[in-house]
Amino acid sequence: MTSIKVKFRPSTVVDKEGSIYYQIIHDRKTRQLLTDYKLLPSEWNDKRSQIVIAANSERRAILVSLRERIHWDVERLNKIVKRFEEKGIDFATEEVIAEFDRYSNEYSxxxxxxxxxxxxxxxxxxxxxxxxxxxxxxxxxxxxxxxxxxxxxxxxxxxxxxxxxxxxxxxxxxxxxxxxxxxxxxxxxxxKEMIEQRNPFRHVYTGVDKTVKRALPLAIIKKIKSIDLELDKPMDYARDMFMLSFYLRGMSFIDMAYLRKSDLKDGFITYRRRKTDQQLVIEWTKEMQMILDKYPENPTQYLFPIIRSTKANERNQYRNAGYNINQALKKIAKKVGVNISLTMYVARHSWASVAKSKGIPISVISEGMGHDSEATTQIYLASLDTSVVDKANSLILKALK
CATH class of the missing domain: 1.10.150 (DNA polymerase; domain 1)
Structure with a gap:
């Protein structure tokens, strides 16, 4: 028979916090399991072996948390004992404490x-x-x-x-x-059978709401394209990356960042989306080349001036560039009178929206770049004749002139 009791050890200093410990008794042997839980003498009821929480206590939140932790500790200790007993293991109190410590380290x-x-x-x-x-x-x-x-x-x-x-x-x-x-x-x-299934997420929301529309009309895209930003290099660079994404049928920024020079061959970009692994082929146009020609050739294997150093961490370069571009795009949004949060992702939504407004069939482009799932859209687009999508892109780029 094993018993587990919660005990309070007062401090030797008057009005100082004491400590909570667990008393484990098995085969008439008693061991103590110390905790780092601290309480004032007035916060402990020795007869009931429980924390006392006064209605006006300034430490109420702390005490509620401690009470919860003590409850789970005792339950865990009882589970360990029960598991040993069910397996017919001849155990000592030291083994209960060792298992409790191991669990605390690995199962948090x-x-x-x-x-x-x-x-x-x-x-x-x-x-x-x-x-x-x-x-x-x-x-x-x-x-x-x-x-x-x-x-x-x-x-x-x-x-x-x-x-x-x-x-x-x-x-x-x-x-x-x-x-x-x-x-x-x-x-x-x-x-891994570390815990039992209690379905703790059954009352919280785990679905996906349809996001607020983030597409820009063609007139605003034209404004962004034509605004004079020559005196502000960061904004000019952000605008170029935004337009490149739009020209490239709404290519995501991460795919742009990791697009290699070798992906551009015979007038076409061929790459695989990092998110879905779907292969896409895009015709390389003069609009894209004009932007690329503005910047020195990238010393890395990558095509666009996003990841530019072979020595610095590539992922950090991509993330920092994305952050700086999106900050600059917010400034551009104010200049062109856009009241939505302008980011690189807006270019993706905008291409799909403009394509739809040009009468391009839903079977080719579908709202928001595809069905309810971006991954499903890319799988669907990949199954079409690439020339159909390139024709759609050509119509959009002509509308900007």
Whole structure:
């Protein structure tokens, strides 16, 4: 028979915080498991072995958190004992404590997510690793950097996290994105049989809202193309990259950044989308060449002046360039009277919108660059005769003249 009790050890200094510890008794042997939980004597009820939270306590939030952590610690200790007993293992109290310490190190959400991130990077999935890291950072802010065990994640915690993000003004799709990453992490732990499935995400939103339309009309694209930015090189460069994306049928910025010189051959750009791995072929036009001719030849293997150094980290160059371009595009938006947040991604939406306005069949271009999913759109476009799409692009570029 094993018993686990929560105990409070007062400080030897009057009115100073004491410590919580767990008393584990097994086979008449008693061991203590110390914690770093600190309480004032007035915050502990010795008879009930529980924290006392006064209605007007300034430490209420801290005490509620400590009470929750103690609850999960005791439950975890009982689970360890139960598992040993069910397997018929002859164990000692030291082994219970050792298993508890191991679990605390390996089965915490923060540690587990970090291990997933490392694994993703090792498999070359850098972008996915970055999304996991962004989610972890967001959740850490919500928790004030206080880690939590995987089996302590429940629907109330997720509802509180969702409410926290809403209060911060975070967009629904971003909230859903973080929730889906956390759910994937949680499900990984379930698959590894580290925890039981409790479905903690059942009451939070994990869908995808249709985004607010971010396409610009052709008249505004013309303004952006013709505005004089000769005296402002960063804005001029941002405009050039924006127009290049538009000319290239709304090519995403990451695909532009990693487009190689060898991808341009015999008057055509041939590349694979980094997001979907779908191969696309685009006719190289004089509009594209005019922009490329404005800049010195890139000393790297890449075609466009985005990743320009062979010594610096390529991904950091791409991300920094993207940030600077989008900041400059916001200034350009003010100059041309656009009241939406102008970014490189707007070029992609705009090409699709203009294509549709020119009567190009939905089967060729479909609203927003395809169905409800960008990946589905690219798969569909890849199955068409490239000349059909190039003809559509030609009509759009002529309309700019």
């Amino acid at each position: 959400l923060f540690n587990f997510m970090e291990s997933v991130i490392i694994s993703l990077k090792q498999r070359g999935k850098t972008r996915t690793a970055e999304t996991y890291k962004a989610t972890l950072n967001s959740f850490k802010k919500f928790r004030n950097d206080e880690d939590i065990m995987l089996d302590a994640i429940d629907f109330e915690l997720m509802e509180n996290y969702e409410a926290h993000m809403k209060n911060k003004g975070i967009a629904p799709n971003t909230i859903s994105f973080y929730m889906r990453i956390l759910r994937a992490t949680y499900n990984r732990a379930v698959e």
